[in-house]
Amino acid sequence: MKVHIDEHRCVAGGQCVLVAPDVFDQREEDGIVVLLDDSPASDKAGELQEAVVVCPAAAIRLDQA
Template sequence: MKVEFDEPKCVAAGQCAMVAPDVFDQRDEDGVAILLDATPPEDQHEAVREAAAVCPAAAIRLTDQ
């Protein structure tokens, strides 16, 4: 799995960081998400899929490698 994150679309809701904290975090100054791991291990795939699904801005895109 490869994670693509469109930072300009991010509305700083923080859903991704709550659902998949090993893959996403948020900047302190404005809350915009940060992608920590663009190719997360398999044990994180379910959480990353959920993070993409709950993102209100649809800023997370997942592709197969």
């Protein structure tokens, strides 16, 4: 699975970090999402799907690779 983020859409809500802290973080200065792992293990699929759903800006996209 491949994770893509759109920093320009991100509104710094932090929901992705709460759901999948091993994959997402936030920049200190503005709270914009930081991708820690763009190809996480398959056991993270549930967390990643939830992160996509809870993102208020729809800034996260997953590709099944």
